[in-house]
Amino acid sequence: MSSYIEAGGVAAAVESFSGRIYTGVCVDTACTLGICAERNAILNMITNGEDAIRRVLTIMRDGRTGPPCGACREMMTQLMPSRFGVIEVMIDYAAGKTLTLADLTPQWWLRR
Numbered sequence: 001m002s003s004y005i006e007a008g009g010v011a012a013a014v015e016s017f018s019g020r021i022y023t024g025v026c027v028d029t030a031c032t033l034g035i036c037a038e039r040n041a042i043l044n045m046i047t048n049g050e051d052a053i054r055r056v057l058t059i060m061r062d063g064r065t066g067p068p069c070g071a072c073r074e075m076m077t078q079l080m081p082s083r084f085g086v087i088e089v090m091i092d093y094a095a096g097k098t099l100t101l102a103d104l105t106p107q108w109w110l111r112r
């Protein structure tokens, strides 16, 4: 990259309901125009004509996994407003722990 942009500190994989897996890396910029790995992977999925997420995995450079940030959770929720709760999120790969997006987003602000 350049001295203003770096990428790949975090990577993500999104499995769609069709079973295809889309990947993305985080892109960090000096002017906040970057994007998280999860949203990059989701946009890759959308670019390829799909709009339903089954599972999400996020992995840091050191190999640890963790939950998506609030912006990524919000994007997933807005993408699947009536069924975001079924999305499985790998919280801790080493421990085999997953949660659903419903677990992570119990009181979505746009829920009616």
Ligand SMILES: [Zn+2]
Pocket (backbone or CB within 6 Å): 036, 037, 038, 039, 068, 069, 070, 071, 072, 073
């Ligand atoms: Zn994020």
